[in-house]
Amino acid sequence: MASDHTRSAILAAAERLYADRGFGDVTLRDIVAEANVNLAAVNYHFGSKDELIAELFVTRSIATNRERLRELKAAEEAGGGRAPIEVILRALVGPTLRGCLGPENQRSTAARFMIRASIESVPPIRRIKNREIDHLRKFAGAMRRSLPDRRDIDIYWGLNFALAMAHHTIRESERLTKLSEGQCDLDDVEDVVARVVSVATMALTAGKVEAKTPSRLAAR
Amino acid sequence: MASDHTRSAILAAAERLYADRGFGDVTLRDIVAEANVNLAAVNYHFGSKDELIAELFVTRSIATNRERLRELKAAEEAGGGRAPIEVILRALVGPTLRGCLGPENQRSTAARFMIRASIESVPPIRRIKNREIDHLRKFAGAMRRSLPDRRDIDIYWGLNFALAMAHHTIRESERLTKLSEGQCDLDDVEDVVARVVSVATMALTAGKVEAKTPSRLAAR
DNA sequence: GATAGTTTCATACAAGTGTTTGAATTGCAA
DNA sequence: TTGCAATTCAAACACTTGTATGAAACTATC
Numbered sequence: 001m002a003s004d005h006t007r008s009a010i011l012a013a014a015e016r017l018y019a020d021r022g023f024g025d026v027t028l029r030d031i032v033a034e035a036n037v038n039l040a041a042v043n044y045h046f047g048s049k050d051e052l053i054a055e056l057f058v059t060r061s062i063a064t065n066r067e068r069l070r071e072l073k074a075a076e077e078a079g080g081g082r083a084p085i086e087v088i089l090r091a092l093v094g095p096t097l098r099g100c101l102g103p104e105n106q107r108s109t110a111a112r113f114m115i116r117a118s119i120e121s122v123p124p125i126r127r128i129k130n131r132e133i134d135h136l137r138k139f140a141g142a143m144r145r146s147l148p149d150r151r152d153i154d155i156y157w158g159l160n161f162a163l164a165m166a167h168h169t170i171r172e173s174e175r176l177t178k179l180s181e182g183q184c185d186l187d188d189v190e191d192v193v194a195r196v197v198s199v200a201t202m203a204l205t206a207g208k209v210e211a212k213t214p215s216r217l218a219a220r
Numbered sequence: 221m222a223s224d225h226t227r228s229a230i231l232a233a234a235e236r237l238y239a240d241r242g243f244g245d246v247t248l249r250d251i252v253a254e255a256n257v258n259l260a261a262v263n264y265h266f267g268s269k270d271e272l273i274a275e276l277f278v279t280r281s282i283a284t285n286r287e288r289l290r291e292l293k294a295a296e297e298a299g300g301g302r303a304p305i306e307v308i309l310r311a312l313v314g315p316t317l318r319g320c321l322g323p324e325n326q327r328s329t330a331a332r333f334m335i336r337a338s339i340e341s342v343p344p345i346r347r348i349k350n351r352e353i354d355h356l357r358k359f360a361g362a363m364r365r366s367l368p369d370r371r372d373i374d375i376y377w378g379l380n381f382a383l384a385m386a387h388h389t390i391r392e393s394e395r396l397t398k399l400s401e402g403q404c405d406l407d408d409v410e411d412v413v414a415r416v417v418s419v420a421t422m423a424l425t426a427g428k429v430e431a432k433t434p435s436r437l438a439a440r
Numbered sequence: 441g442a443t444a445g446t447t448t449c450a451t452a453c454a455a456g457t458g459t460t461t462g463a464a465t466t467g468c469a470a
Numbered sequence: 471t472t473g474c475a476a477t478t479c480a481a482a483c484a485c486t487t488g489t490a491t492g493a494a495a496c497t498a499t500c
Contacts, residue, residue, distance in 0.1 A: 442500090450493095457484100465476105466477070
């Protein structure tokens, strides 16, 4: 308790190094060197390397999820229990995109860390992600209230596609920039959010006839 | 040249182990044990562990990309140089989805390996993926010909979103199944393809008069 | 100011990693 | 068969990894 200095120095150094170089080639020795603390300090304060990584990721995830739920709750309250689907989707993908995109030079360490976490998938992080389902269920619930005529299965697919577009755009932002020769401006975060929300909304509200059972016109 | 036996035994064993247990905790010793060859054989035949992984991934990627281009070319030829956007998108995401989804018990080793490669991102694989841009450009070109009124930037975003939905669905198929309590049937691959194509098509044609007739592809 | 509880530190540990070596074996051509 | 290159093999190498240890240095309480 006395002095958290060492503990937080480790957290900060680890986040910085992981953000810059990825989980693959950052060792405990790199971290303690960057933090100017003793090698044994990591195990003393965190128990193990994995628990250090987990704590970093949990901290950031909680922050993002709290922001998501705050936006969702505000929207549903404003609409008397029902929010427009666009606003729900914006609450779902907005915080993540805002946290991870934007001009690179002003991107926070936390943001770069979360991008890494989404690109490289390391066991302790994967374990945590798997417990995120309850959180997503809250969004599925809100979407169901917003679109009571939609079948559950379509809600889930819409949710899946919304997350897909957000996360993939973060993961592959560099490639998209290169592919489009800079035309796709990933620094304009609000434009990205708008695009994702717009497509996801279409996916969820398109004429109900289509996409239902077309599985047999398959080409193979 | 003489006897490729050892070489291909290593390839097969490595693919199997990586598919089952991921890149993280499969060592060269595991591989040579599974292949019943000597430890030094890997370095003798492949140079290094990374080159072995790269060869596995390149082989599978080439197969998928060839299939993609085959479908694309056939579609454009059938349409006299222009293919309907749905068919282009189907050529883009179909082979990957068909390769990686479907009933788990009949999923090939190759398929499971490619899923691993898309979940865990390991350096040699990432290097190869970065060279995939030229391949994607061919699809961007076909999409531009199909939708000449669309701005380039929208083409790229549509391409990005199509890949996003396909890859994310593969990566997170387990979570989607759990979230939807089994309602989303990821074994019905052609339904998944249809959903992705449908949403991507909407993303690319929204706001314009959509007069494309998707019935043409039934002729395949 | 002695004492008990934290925290830091240098150092060692044990295990596992990919890779290299150099001798043995094999297979094939002359 | 002989000779030579290609392949296999056991063993060791060189190194890195996360973790454990036990003494030293602190810090706060009485």
